[in-house]
Amino acid sequence: MLARADRGRIAAAAVLLVLAGGAAHAQSKQEDERRRLLEEIGLEKTAHPVPPPRPAPGPADTDVPVVTPPEPSGSAAEKTAAPAARRGPGVPSFRKAIEPALTAACGSCHRAGAPGGATRLVLSGDAVADHAAVARLVDVADPPASLLLRKASGATLHGGGALWPEDGAAHARALAWIRGGARLDGETAPSPLVAPAPAATGAARPRAVSPTLSTPTLVPSAAERPAASPAPPIAPDGGASAAAGPPGIDIEGLLTSACASCHRAGGMAGLTGLVLTGEPSHDLAAARALVDVTSPERSAIVTKASGQRHGGGAVLAAGDPRAQQLADWARSVATAAPATAAVVAPPPAPAAPASRPATAPRPEAPHGSSGPVRLPLDFALDGRFDLAYERRQFNGDPFADGSAGALRSYHHFLFLSHDVGQPCGITAEVTSLLFWEAHCRLPRWFGPVQVTGAGGKIVVPFGADPLFHQSYGGLEGFDQVVLPVIWSIEGVAAHAVWPHGELSVTDDLYVVRGYALAHPGTVLNLQNDFSPDDATRLGWGNRLGFAWRWLSAWYSSYFNTLGFGRHLFMQAVDVTLWRPRGIPVVQHFSAGAGLLRADVSGGGAGVGGVGYDYYHFASYVQVRYHPTDWLYFQYRQGLRTFDNRRGVILDNARLTSADGSTHSFGAVARAGALTFGLYYFVNLEKVDEVRNDILRTSLTYEF
Secondary structure (H helix, E strand, C coil): CCCHHHHHHHHHHHHHHHHHHHHHHHHHHHHHHHHHHHHHCCCCCCCCCCCCCCCCCCCCCCCCCCCCCCCCCCCHHHHHHHHHCCCCCCCCCHHHHHHHHHHHHHCCCCCCCCHHHHCCCCCCCCHHHHHHHHHCCCCCCCHHHCHHHHHHHCCCCCCCCCCCCCCCHHHHHHHHHHHCCCCCCCCCCCCCCCCCCCCCCCCCCCEECCCCCCCCEECCCCCCCCCCCCCCCCCCCCCHHHHCCCCCCCHHHHHHHHHCCCCCCCCCCCCCCCCCCCCHHHHHHHHHCCCCCCCHHHCHHHHHHCCCCCCCCCCCCCCCHHHHHHHHHHHHHHHHCCCCCCCCCCCCCCCCCCCCCCCCCCCCCCCCCCCCEEEHHHEEEEEEEEEEEEEEEECCCCCCCCCEEEEECCCEEEEEEECCCCCEEEEEECCCCCCEEEEEECCCCECCEEEEEEEEEEECCCCCCCECCCCCCCCCHHHCCCCCCECEEEEEEEEEEEEECCEEEEEEEEEEECECCCCCCCCCCCCCCECCHHHCCEEEEEEEEEEECCEEEEEEEEEEEEECCEEEEEEEEEEEECCCCCCCCHHHEEEEEEEEEEEECCCCCCCCCCCCCEEEEEEEEEEEEEEECCEEEEEEEEEEEEEECCCCCCCHHHCCCCCEEEEEEEEEEEECCEEEEEEEEEEEECCCCCCCEEEEEEEEEEC
């Protein structure tokens, strides 16, 4: 048996062993917890036996250990390229630290369909896509100067305010990530964020970061550039780097603020070649197509922004410094483009009133310039007014005996809009409630496709130009006799746009109060035979559109039951060719053509039946010559026939004075917000000629 003293020593040793094991276990649990916390915030535990010294934290920077990588040694080129090294110890993880912080602080605004959805920073939740978006806003050669940090800290004007104060942990963490190369985790290839600096000595090479590019770009100084190269060469990406323009010009931000209210998905100019999506590569490609490399000062993007031949008026009036920036950018693109490049302009926006539902805040117009009137509570007021003098009731000679003169005003409209970057807004014609609609942009549930829903007394999206200027039959505006002058009716609609490089595809699906027949044998009047409110017959339709460079095309279809067993099916095809810039001679011309056919079925027994069906037909062909950007001459011809039962276009056995054609000639000049037009319409009836030719002069003001 052991002595009492031995038993005591053994018991004491056992207690010590238990305590030591417990302490080791507690230390192991503490170490595991510490490692887990480090992984959550994106900091890798170092492999050094002794932790390296930590930089002194800022006043509020005590919760997250941020390790600043040591300054590299060696040549200037090595120092510049050093941050591009693989993400090393102490550098925060983009996936685990940076992206979650951005999503929490910025995701509510900077997402598709939100107020910041038209900016350069659009977060999707996908780490790779978000890293590409964030990389456009960082400067690894001068991390504190990164636009991402300056915006988030409030040092640069930011609508969301100071989300990451400079003395805070989030700012320090993002700064450490940029200093570490701003990498997407797991990359091993050299970082594309910094181009190697030249090894030549002498004056320091200025570095300009273009926020419109996917990667910052080093711009050589004038002394470093070859004498024969006044501008940087076109980059292998097809010109995106060259398109960024001179240092300091944020061309995408300029276009977003000045043009996105119309030139966006669902906007008045949403089916042109210039559709701003917030994606720099797409937006720059669309903007470059508006640059005339042979005469950049007369490029469409410059002249239209100044108000020449632009439905939106002067968005950058004389004296606005952004107008000079836009001109400088156009010159830089023209200088960098190959001499043989044929730069073209996209098709024009559909002719529309000055109403512009906004999706981005519009800049204040300089004093005395044309532009929307800003109202309290972020409302905007646009207008369109005209005065026309006409000679009517003649054939051939407008001043012959029996002709009459008339003074008329066709357009006297005010359009009130409220959107200012919000996903939802409203637009209305307020003088007579000619039309009004509430609209909302939906989240991007379908990837790159942006969908906008609208409801109210909507403008029906049928044909190439559904607002004010239907040209079917050769006439237009308030003279045309086929479709309603302004086809606005109660209903709902969904507009979808899919931008893909220089191609834009749109689709409009709508349901509205449709047509109805008052009697079984009535011949339908497409202008005004709508069903009454208390006996609504729904009509539904779809318009599919394509726009590529200077070419646009639409296919429109519409259907509704008319009552008495009869049905209406109407369809139209429209094509527009808009001034192919850069092609000699042809660049001065634009053209358009369209045709419409509306078929009414014969109905059931006792109504008409087989053989009693009929159709209406209308067409137009239009050619314009543009000697300058502020003047054009126009010729239009169109045919219209009604109540046809044979053939495809015309039934010669059923001709009346309603069947005929129109030949019109016009000259139109525009200066700023004023447009002057001189038109001559020759109306030729198929039978029983009517004295109804028209000579018109008009002056229109838009703001």
